[in-house]
Amino acid sequence: MSDPARPFPPSGRDQRLDVFRGIALVMIFINHVPSTIYENLTSRNFGFSDAAEGFVVMSGIAAGLAYSAGFRPAPTWAGARRIWRRAWTLYMVHMLTSVWAIAVSAAAALWFAAPQLLHENQVWILFKKPLGFLVGLPLMTHQLGYTNILPLYTVLLIVAPALLILALRWPRLLLAGSVLLWAAAGQFRLNLPNFPNPGGWFFNPVSWQLLFVVGLLTGVAMKQGRRFVPVLPWLQWLTGGYLLFSLLSAKIPAVSAMLGHGLWMVNQAGVPWFFTVFDKTFVTAPRLLHILSLVYFISTLAWVRQAATAQALRPFALLGRHSLPVFATGTVLCFALQGVKDVLGDRFLLDTLLLGGGLGLQLGLAFLTERWNRKPARPATPPAPAAPVLDLPLAGPAQRLA
Numbered sequence: 001m002s003d004p005a006r007p008f009p010p011s012g013r014d015q016r017l018d019v020f021r022g023i024a025l026v027m028i029f030i031n032h033v034p035s036t037i038y039e040n041l042t043s044r045n046f047g048f049s050d051a052a053e054g055f056v057v058m059s060g061i062a063a064g065l066a067y068s069a070g071f072r073p074a075p076t077w078a079g080a081r082r083i084w085r086r087a088w089t090l091y092m093v094h095m096l097t098s099v100w101a102i103a104v105s106a107a108a109a110l111w112f113a114a115p116q117l118l119h120e121n122q123v124w125i126l127f128k129k130p131l132g133f134l135v136g137l138p139l140m141t142h143q144l145g146y147t148n149i150l151p152l153y154t155v156l157l158i159v160a161p162a163l164l165i166l167a168l169r170w171p172r173l174l175l176a177g178s179v180l181l182w183a184a185a186g187q188f189r190l191n192l193p194n195f196p197n198p199g200g201w202f203f204n205p206v207s208w209q210l211l212f213v214v215g216l217l218t219g220v221a222m223k224q225g226r227r228f229v230p231v232l233p234w235l236q237w238l239t240g241g242y243l244l245f246s247l248l249s250a251k252i253p254a255v256s257a258m259l260g261h262g263l264w265m266v267n268q269a270g271v272p273w274f275f276t277v278f279d280k281t282f283v284t285a286p287r288l289l290h291i292l293s294l295v296y297f298i299s300t301l302a303w304v305r306q307a308a309t310a311q312a313l314r315p316f317a318l319l320g321r322h323s324l325p326v327f328a329t330g331t332v333l334c335f336a337l338q339g340v341k342d343v344l345g346d347r348f349l350l351d352t353l354l355l356g357g358g359l360g361l362q363l364g365l366a367f368l369t370e371r372w373n374r375k376p377a378r379p380a381t382p383p384a385p386a387a388p389v390l391d392l393p394l395a396g397p398a399q400r401l402a
Contacts, residue, residue, distance in 0.1 A: 014222065015308040016299075017065075021058050021323050022316030025330065027051040029358060032146050032334040035341065036351040047246040048278060048290035052149060052203070053211060057295055059153055060212040063160055064167065064219020071164045080161040087157035091140075093328050094150035098137060100332045101144050102126065108339035116342045117335060121145030125197060132196025141195040143202065146334050150327075152203040155192075156212045163213060167220045171228075178213040181206060186274030186282045200281070207282045214292065231300045239293035246290050315363055322366040329365055333358045 027042040028051045044050035063083075070079020105117035118124060122144050126133045136142030140151040166174035184190060185207045191200025221228035229235070248255045263286075267276040275285040298304055307313065319326050337354045344350055 014305075015317055016305055017058060017061060018317040018320035019308045019313050020298075020316075021055065021062075021320030022318065023320075024051040024055045024058065025319050025323060025326055025362075026316070026359060028055065028327070029330040029334065029362070030355060032331070033337045033341070033351075033355060033358070035346045036355060037348060038351065038355060046250055047243065047294070048250075049287045049294070050280075052280075053283065053287060053291040054294070055149070056152070056208055056211045057215040057218075057291060059156075060215020060217075061219040061222070062215075063157070063212075064164075064216045064221075065223050066219075067160065068164055068168060068220045068223050071161070071168055075161065075165050079164075083157055083160050083164075087154050087160075090150050090154045090157065090324070093324060094140070094147060094154065095138065097147050097150070097328045097331045098144050101147060101335045104332060104335040104339060108342065112339065112343050114339055114342040117339050120338075121335070122197075129196040136195045136197075139195065141193060142197065146331050148202050151201070152205055152208055155205045156209060159209075160216070163216055164220070167213075167217050171217050171220070174213060175217060178210045182210040182283070182288075183272075183274070186284065187272055189282075191281070202281055204281045204283075210288070211283065211291065214295075218295075227299075229296060236297060236300050239297040242289060242293045243297060246286075318366045318370060319363065322369045325369055326362045326366055329362055330358065333361065 027044075030036065030038050031042055031044065031051065039045075042051065043054070067079060067083050070076055070082060101121070102123060105121075105123050108117050109115035118127070122142065125136075125142060133142060140154070143151055163174065166177075185204065189200075190206045191204045192206070194200060218228045245255075249259050250256070263276040267273060273284075274282055277284050278286050280287065308317070337358060340354060341350070
Protein backbone atom coordinates (compact mmCIF):
# COMPACT_ATOMS: atom_id res chain seq x y z
CA MET A 1 0.00 0.00 0.00
CA SER A 2 1.31 3.45 -0.90
CA ASP A 3 2.60 5.77 1.76
CA PRO A 4 0.17 8.67 2.42
CA ALA A 5 3.07 10.83 3.50
CA ARG A 6 4.52 10.71 -0.02
CA PRO A 7 2.52 12.41 -2.77
CA PHE A 8 2.72 11.23 -6.34
CA PRO A 9 5.85 12.30 -8.20
CA PRO A 10 5.67 15.75 -9.77
CA SER A 11 5.10 14.21 -13.21
CA GLY A 12 2.21 12.03 -12.05
CA ARG A 13 -1.50 12.82 -11.66
CA ASP A 14 -3.17 12.35 -8.32
CA GLN A 15 -6.46 10.63 -9.05
CA ARG A 16 -7.84 11.70 -5.67
CA LEU A 17 -8.19 15.26 -6.91
CA ASP A 18 -10.23 14.26 -9.96
CA VAL A 19 -12.43 11.85 -8.01
CA PHE A 20 -13.24 14.24 -5.18
CA ARG A 21 -13.86 17.14 -7.56
CA GLY A 22 -16.31 14.92 -9.39
CA ILE A 23 -18.04 13.94 -6.15
CA ALA A 24 -18.25 17.62 -5.16
CA LEU A 25 -19.84 18.49 -8.52
CA VAL A 26 -22.45 15.78 -8.05
CA MET A 27 -23.32 17.05 -4.58
CA ILE A 28 -23.48 20.67 -5.75
CA PHE A 29 -25.88 19.65 -8.51
CA ILE A 30 -28.10 17.70 -6.09
CA ASN A 31 -28.14 20.58 -3.60
CA HIS A 32 -29.12 23.03 -6.34
CA VAL A 33 -32.24 21.07 -7.29
CA PRO A 34 -34.20 21.81 -4.11
CA SER A 35 -36.75 19.71 -2.25
CA THR A 36 -35.51 16.24 -3.17
CA ILE A 37 -34.85 13.42 -0.74
CA TYR A 38 -31.34 13.12 -2.16
CA GLU A 39 -30.35 16.42 -0.55
CA ASN A 40 -30.18 14.51 2.73
CA LEU A 41 -27.29 12.42 1.38
CA THR A 42 -24.87 15.23 0.55
CA SER A 43 -21.95 16.26 2.74
CA ARG A 44 -23.62 19.32 4.24
CA ASN A 45 -25.80 16.98 6.31
CA PHE A 46 -22.80 15.36 7.99
CA GLY A 47 -20.73 18.30 9.15
CA PHE A 48 -20.34 22.06 9.25
CA SER A 49 -19.19 22.68 5.65
CA ASP A 50 -20.48 21.59 2.26
CA ALA A 51 -19.24 20.75 -1.22
CA ALA A 52 -18.58 24.40 -2.15
CA GLU A 53 -15.78 24.78 0.41
CA GLY A 54 -14.21 21.54 -0.72
CA PHE A 55 -14.44 22.55 -4.36
CA VAL A 56 -12.60 25.84 -3.73
CA VAL A 57 -9.81 24.08 -1.82
CA MET A 58 -9.44 21.59 -4.67
CA SER A 59 -9.46 24.44 -7.20
CA GLY A 60 -6.51 25.92 -5.32
CA ILE A 61 -4.71 22.57 -5.40
CA ALA A 62 -5.34 22.26 -9.13
CA ALA A 63 -4.03 25.80 -9.70
CA GLY A 64 -0.85 25.05 -7.76
CA LEU A 65 -0.27 21.89 -9.76
CA ALA A 66 -1.08 23.43 -13.13
CA TYR A 67 0.55 26.86 -12.92
CA SER A 68 3.41 26.81 -10.42
CA ALA A 69 5.93 25.57 -13.00
CA GLY A 70 5.52 28.85 -14.88
CA PHE A 71 6.90 30.72 -11.87
CA ARG A 72 9.99 28.59 -11.26
CA PRO A 73 12.80 29.45 -10.98
CA ALA A 74 11.51 32.96 -11.70
CA PRO A 75 8.06 34.30 -12.56
CA THR A 76 7.35 34.85 -16.24
CA TRP A 77 4.73 36.80 -18.15
CA ALA A 78 3.92 33.62 -20.04
CA GLY A 79 2.99 31.93 -16.76
CA ALA A 80 0.82 34.85 -15.69
CA ARG A 81 -0.88 35.09 -19.08
CA ARG A 82 -1.78 31.43 -18.92
CA ILE A 83 -3.59 31.98 -15.61
CA TRP A 84 -5.32 35.14 -16.81
CA ARG A 85 -6.52 33.39 -19.97
CA ARG A 86 -8.14 30.82 -17.72
CA ALA A 87 -9.72 33.60 -15.65
CA TRP A 88 -11.13 35.12 -18.85
CA THR A 89 -12.54 31.72 -19.83
CA LEU A 90 -14.24 31.44 -16.45
CA TYR A 91 -15.70 34.92 -16.84
CA MET A 92 -17.11 34.09 -20.27
CA VAL A 93 -18.57 30.82 -19.00
CA HIS A 94 -20.15 32.70 -16.09
CA MET A 95 -21.78 35.16 -18.49
CA LEU A 96 -23.01 32.34 -20.72
CA THR A 97 -24.55 30.38 -17.84
CA SER A 98 -26.18 33.55 -16.48
CA VAL A 99 -27.80 34.34 -19.83
CA TRP A 100 -29.00 30.75 -20.18
CA ALA A 101 -30.39 30.82 -16.66
CA ILE A 102 -32.43 33.92 -17.53
CA ALA A 103 -33.61 32.29 -20.77
CA VAL A 104 -34.70 29.12 -18.96
CA SER A 105 -36.57 31.16 -16.35
CA ALA A 106 -38.32 33.15 -19.07
CA ALA A 107 -39.18 30.01 -21.05
CA ALA A 108 -40.80 28.41 -18.00
CA ALA A 109 -43.05 31.45 -17.61
CA LEU A 110 -43.74 31.90 -21.32
CA TRP A 111 -44.55 28.34 -22.35
CA PHE A 112 -45.33 26.40 -19.18
CA ALA A 113 -47.23 28.96 -17.07
CA ALA A 114 -44.58 28.70 -14.35
CA PRO A 115 -43.39 32.22 -13.52
CA GLN A 116 -41.91 31.19 -10.19
CA LEU A 117 -38.33 31.11 -11.51
CA LEU A 118 -38.58 34.77 -12.49
CA HIS A 119 -39.10 35.63 -8.81
CA GLU A 120 -36.23 33.51 -7.46
CA ASN A 121 -32.44 33.27 -7.61
CA GLN A 122 -32.04 37.07 -8.01
CA VAL A 123 -33.61 37.00 -11.50
CA TRP A 124 -36.38 39.32 -10.29
CA ILE A 125 -33.93 42.24 -10.11
CA LEU A 126 -34.11 42.33 -13.91
CA PHE A 127 -37.69 43.64 -13.62
CA LYS A 128 -37.31 45.81 -10.55
CA LYS A 129 -34.00 47.49 -11.51
CA PRO A 130 -33.42 46.65 -15.19
CA LEU A 131 -30.69 49.21 -15.88
CA GLY A 132 -28.78 48.29 -12.73
CA PHE A 133 -29.17 44.61 -13.58
CA LEU A 134 -27.72 45.13 -17.06
CA VAL A 135 -24.73 46.94 -15.56
CA GLY A 136 -24.23 44.63 -12.58
CA LEU A 137 -24.36 41.35 -14.48
CA PRO A 138 -21.25 41.89 -16.66
CA LEU A 139 -19.44 43.57 -13.77
CA MET A 140 -20.20 40.51 -11.61
CA THR A 141 -21.63 42.79 -8.94
CA HIS A 142 -24.99 41.11 -9.49
CA GLN A 143 -24.90 37.33 -9.50
CA LEU A 144 -27.76 34.92 -10.02
CA GLY A 145 -28.26 32.06 -7.60
CA TYR A 146 -26.36 28.87 -8.46
CA THR A 147 -23.98 30.79 -10.78
CA ASN A 148 -22.11 32.76 -8.13
CA ILE A 149 -19.13 30.49 -7.48
CA LEU A 150 -17.49 31.23 -10.86
CA PRO A 151 -17.06 34.98 -10.10
CA LEU A 152 -15.27 33.97 -6.90
CA TYR A 153 -12.90 31.69 -8.77
CA THR A 154 -12.35 34.31 -11.48
CA VAL A 155 -11.25 36.90 -8.92
CA LEU A 156 -8.98 34.40 -7.20
CA LEU A 157 -7.29 33.48 -10.48
CA ILE A 158 -6.72 37.14 -11.32
CA VAL A 159 -4.56 37.47 -8.19
CA ALA A 160 -3.14 33.94 -8.47
CA PRO A 161 0.17 35.01 -10.11
CA ALA A 162 1.02 37.14 -7.07
CA LEU A 163 -0.08 34.33 -4.76
CA LEU A 164 2.14 31.84 -6.60
CA ILE A 165 5.18 34.11 -6.33
CA LEU A 166 4.65 34.23 -2.57
CA ALA A 167 3.82 30.52 -2.32
CA LEU A 168 7.08 29.51 -4.01
CA ARG A 169 9.30 31.87 -2.00
CA TRP A 170 7.60 32.70 1.29
CA PRO A 171 4.84 30.10 1.83
CA ARG A 172 4.53 30.68 5.57
CA LEU A 173 4.30 34.43 5.07
CA LEU A 174 1.56 33.90 2.48
CA LEU A 175 -0.39 31.62 4.81
CA ALA A 176 -0.06 34.05 7.73
CA GLY A 177 -1.19 36.97 5.58
CA SER A 178 -4.12 34.97 4.24
CA VAL A 179 -5.27 34.09 7.76
CA LEU A 180 -4.99 37.73 8.84
CA LEU A 181 -7.01 38.86 5.82
CA TRP A 182 -9.67 36.25 6.60
CA ALA A 183 -9.86 37.50 10.21
CA ALA A 184 -10.03 41.13 9.10
CA ALA A 185 -12.85 40.30 6.68
CA GLY A 186 -14.79 38.69 9.51
CA GLN A 187 -14.10 41.40 12.05
CA PHE A 188 -14.79 44.39 9.79
CA ARG A 189 -17.25 42.69 7.37
CA LEU A 190 -14.98 43.29 4.38
CA ASN A 191 -16.50 42.17 1.11
CA LEU A 192 -16.76 43.12 -2.56
CA PRO A 193 -19.82 45.29 -3.24
CA ASN A 194 -23.05 44.29 -4.92
CA PHE A 195 -24.85 46.45 -7.48
CA PRO A 196 -27.67 47.32 -7.92
CA ASN A 197 -28.60 45.53 -4.70
CA PRO A 198 -26.93 46.54 -1.42
CA GLY A 199 -24.61 44.22 0.44
CA GLY A 200 -21.72 42.05 -0.72
CA TRP A 201 -20.95 38.88 -2.62
CA PHE A 202 -22.45 35.66 -1.30
CA PHE A 203 -19.09 33.92 -1.87
CA ASN A 204 -16.96 36.66 -0.34
CA PRO A 205 -13.51 36.54 -2.03
CA VAL A 206 -11.87 38.36 0.90
CA SER A 207 -12.82 35.43 3.16
CA TRP A 208 -12.82 32.50 0.71
CA GLN A 209 -9.28 33.35 -0.43
CA LEU A 210 -8.00 31.45 2.61
CA LEU A 211 -9.41 28.17 1.29
CA PHE A 212 -7.89 28.85 -2.12
CA VAL A 213 -4.50 29.78 -0.63
CA VAL A 214 -4.38 26.59 1.48
CA GLY A 215 -5.17 24.61 -1.65
CA LEU A 216 -2.60 26.54 -3.68
CA LEU A 217 0.15 25.88 -1.14
CA THR A 218 -0.82 22.22 -1.11
CA GLY A 219 -0.70 22.02 -4.91
CA VAL A 220 2.67 23.76 -5.10
CA ALA A 221 4.09 21.26 -2.60
CA MET A 222 2.60 18.32 -4.51
CA LYS A 223 4.15 19.61 -7.72
CA GLN A 224 7.50 19.44 -5.94
CA GLY A 225 6.84 15.88 -4.76
CA ARG A 226 6.19 16.66 -1.09
CA ARG A 227 3.38 17.44 1.35
CA PHE A 228 2.67 20.97 2.56
CA VAL A 229 1.56 19.66 5.97
CA PRO A 230 3.27 16.40 6.97
CA VAL A 231 1.40 13.35 8.24
CA LEU A 232 1.40 13.72 12.04
CA PRO A 233 -0.43 11.18 14.22
CA TRP A 234 -1.58 13.79 16.73
CA LEU A 235 -2.96 15.97 13.94
CA GLN A 236 -4.78 12.99 12.45
CA TRP A 237 -6.44 12.35 15.81
CA LEU A 238 -7.28 16.03 16.25
CA THR A 239 -8.83 16.47 12.81
CA GLY A 240 -10.58 13.11 12.99
CA GLY A 241 -12.03 14.03 16.37
CA TYR A 242 -13.33 17.35 15.05
CA LEU A 243 -14.97 15.59 12.11
CA LEU A 244 -16.62 13.11 14.46
CA PHE A 245 -17.87 15.89 16.73
CA SER A 246 -19.32 17.81 13.77
CA LEU A 247 -21.06 14.64 12.60
CA LEU A 248 -22.61 14.09 16.01
CA SER A 249 -23.67 17.73 16.15
CA ALA A 250 -25.33 17.47 12.73
CA LYS A 251 -27.21 14.28 13.61
CA ILE A 252 -27.99 14.52 17.34
CA PRO A 253 -30.14 17.50 18.40
CA ALA A 254 -28.85 17.41 21.98
CA VAL A 255 -25.25 17.76 20.83
CA SER A 256 -26.24 20.53 18.43
CA ALA A 257 -28.03 22.42 21.21
CA MET A 258 -25.06 22.03 23.52
CA LEU A 259 -22.71 23.34 20.84
CA GLY A 260 -24.95 26.29 20.04
CA HIS A 261 -25.21 27.29 23.70
CA GLY A 262 -21.48 26.90 24.19
CA LEU A 263 -20.68 29.11 21.19
CA TRP A 264 -23.16 31.71 22.42
CA MET A 265 -21.46 31.81 25.81
CA VAL A 266 -18.05 32.14 24.17
CA ASN A 267 -19.34 35.02 22.06
CA GLN A 268 -20.78 36.72 25.13
CA ALA A 269 -17.36 36.44 26.74
CA GLY A 270 -15.93 38.64 23.98
CA VAL A 271 -14.73 36.18 21.31
CA PRO A 272 -15.35 37.67 17.82
CA TRP A 273 -18.53 36.55 16.08
CA PHE A 274 -16.76 34.84 13.17
CA PHE A 275 -15.41 32.23 15.60
CA THR A 276 -18.84 31.39 16.99
CA VAL A 277 -21.35 31.26 14.10
CA PHE A 278 -21.86 29.14 10.98
CA ASP A 279 -21.80 31.76 8.24
CA LYS A 280 -21.04 30.68 4.68
CA THR A 281 -20.33 34.10 3.18
CA PHE A 282 -17.42 34.75 5.59
CA VAL A 283 -16.42 31.06 5.95
CA THR A 284 -16.52 31.40 9.72
CA ALA A 285 -14.30 29.30 11.96
CA PRO A 286 -16.54 26.21 12.50
CA ARG A 287 -16.98 25.78 8.73
CA LEU A 288 -13.34 26.60 7.98
CA LEU A 289 -11.98 24.15 10.53
CA HIS A 290 -14.33 21.44 9.29
CA ILE A 291 -13.28 21.58 5.63
CA LEU A 292 -9.58 21.88 6.51
CA SER A 293 -9.88 18.92 8.88
CA LEU A 294 -11.68 16.91 6.22
CA VAL A 295 -9.09 17.64 3.55
CA TYR A 296 -6.17 16.86 5.84
CA PHE A 297 -7.66 13.71 7.36
CA ILE A 298 -8.65 12.19 4.01
CA SER A 299 -5.28 13.02 2.47
CA THR A 300 -3.47 11.04 5.19
CA LEU A 301 -5.38 7.79 4.54
CA ALA A 302 -3.41 5.49 2.27
CA TRP A 303 -6.47 3.45 1.26
CA VAL A 304 -8.15 6.58 -0.15
CA ARG A 305 -5.37 6.94 -2.72
CA GLN A 306 -5.78 3.30 -3.69
CA ALA A 307 -9.57 3.58 -3.88
CA ALA A 308 -9.35 6.64 -6.14
CA THR A 309 -7.99 4.43 -8.92
CA ALA A 310 -10.86 1.93 -8.70
CA GLN A 311 -12.96 1.26 -11.78
CA ALA A 312 -16.19 2.15 -9.98
CA LEU A 313 -14.97 5.70 -9.30
CA ARG A 314 -13.90 6.49 -12.85
CA PRO A 315 -17.15 8.34 -13.67
CA PHE A 316 -16.40 10.75 -10.82
CA ALA A 317 -12.83 11.18 -12.04
CA LEU A 318 -14.15 11.91 -15.53
CA LEU A 319 -16.45 14.61 -14.16
CA GLY A 320 -13.62 16.07 -12.10
CA ARG A 321 -11.23 16.28 -15.06
CA HIS A 322 -13.75 18.43 -16.94
CA SER A 323 -15.18 20.35 -14.03
CA LEU A 324 -15.81 23.66 -15.83
CA PRO A 325 -18.12 22.43 -18.63
CA VAL A 326 -19.75 20.00 -16.20
CA PHE A 327 -20.43 22.72 -13.63
CA ALA A 328 -21.74 25.16 -16.26
CA THR A 329 -24.07 22.54 -17.72
CA GLY A 330 -25.23 21.49 -14.27
CA THR A 331 -25.99 25.10 -13.36
CA VAL A 332 -28.27 25.61 -16.36
CA LEU A 333 -29.88 22.22 -15.74
CA CYS A 334 -30.63 23.25 -12.14
CA PHE A 335 -32.74 26.14 -13.39
CA ALA A 336 -34.49 23.90 -15.91
CA LEU A 337 -35.19 21.13 -13.39
CA GLN A 338 -36.42 23.62 -10.82
CA GLY A 339 -38.87 24.86 -13.46
CA VAL A 340 -40.03 21.29 -14.12
CA LYS A 341 -40.61 20.77 -10.41
CA ASP A 342 -42.57 24.04 -10.25
CA VAL A 343 -44.94 22.60 -12.85
CA LEU A 344 -45.11 18.94 -11.82
CA GLY A 345 -44.48 19.15 -8.09
CA ASP A 346 -42.26 17.16 -5.74
CA ARG A 347 -42.40 13.41 -6.36
CA PHE A 348 -39.82 10.79 -5.50
CA LEU A 349 -39.87 9.07 -8.89
CA LEU A 350 -39.83 12.38 -10.75
CA ASP A 351 -36.94 13.67 -8.64
CA THR A 352 -35.03 10.45 -9.27
CA LEU A 353 -35.53 10.70 -13.02
CA LEU A 354 -34.65 14.39 -13.11
CA LEU A 355 -31.46 14.06 -11.09
CA GLY A 356 -30.44 10.84 -12.81
CA GLY A 357 -31.04 12.34 -16.23
CA GLY A 358 -29.19 15.53 -15.34
CA LEU A 359 -26.17 13.65 -14.02
CA GLY A 360 -26.25 11.42 -17.09
CA LEU A 361 -26.13 14.45 -19.37
CA GLN A 362 -23.17 15.87 -17.45
CA LEU A 363 -21.34 12.56 -17.61
CA GLY A 364 -22.01 12.33 -21.33
CA LEU A 365 -20.67 15.85 -21.82
CA ALA A 366 -17.52 14.98 -19.86
CA PHE A 367 -17.04 11.87 -22.01
CA LEU A 368 -17.39 13.83 -25.24
CA THR A 369 -15.09 16.55 -23.95
CA GLU A 370 -12.49 13.93 -23.13
CA ARG A 371 -12.75 12.52 -26.64
CA TRP A 372 -12.59 15.95 -28.28
CA ASN A 373 -9.57 17.01 -26.25
CA ARG A 374 -7.67 13.80 -26.84
CA LYS A 375 -4.76 14.52 -29.12
CA PRO A 376 -4.59 12.13 -32.07
CA ALA A 377 -1.60 9.87 -32.04
CA ARG A 378 1.06 11.05 -34.39
CA PRO A 379 2.00 8.53 -37.06
CA ALA A 380 5.41 7.05 -36.64
CA THR A 381 8.02 8.98 -38.57
CA PRO A 382 9.22 6.77 -41.41
CA PRO A 383 12.95 6.15 -41.50
CA ALA A 384 14.88 8.48 -43.69
CA PRO A 385 15.61 6.90 -47.09
CA ALA A 386 19.11 5.64 -47.53
CA ALA A 387 21.39 7.69 -49.72
CA PRO A 388 21.20 6.50 -53.32
CA VAL A 389 24.01 4.34 -54.50
CA LEU A 390 25.66 5.74 -57.57
CA ASP A 391 26.34 2.98 -60.04
CA LEU A 392 29.27 4.57 -61.82
CA PRO A 393 32.00 3.05 -63.85
CA LEU A 394 35.26 2.73 -62.10
CA ALA A 395 37.25 5.90 -62.33
CA GLY A 396 40.90 6.11 -62.77
CA PRO A 397 43.13 7.79 -60.26
CA ALA A 398 43.03 11.08 -62.11
CA GLN A 399 39.22 11.16 -62.42
CA ARG A 400 36.96 12.81 -59.83
CA LEU A 401 33.17 13.13 -59.40
CA ALA A 402 31.98 16.73 -59.53
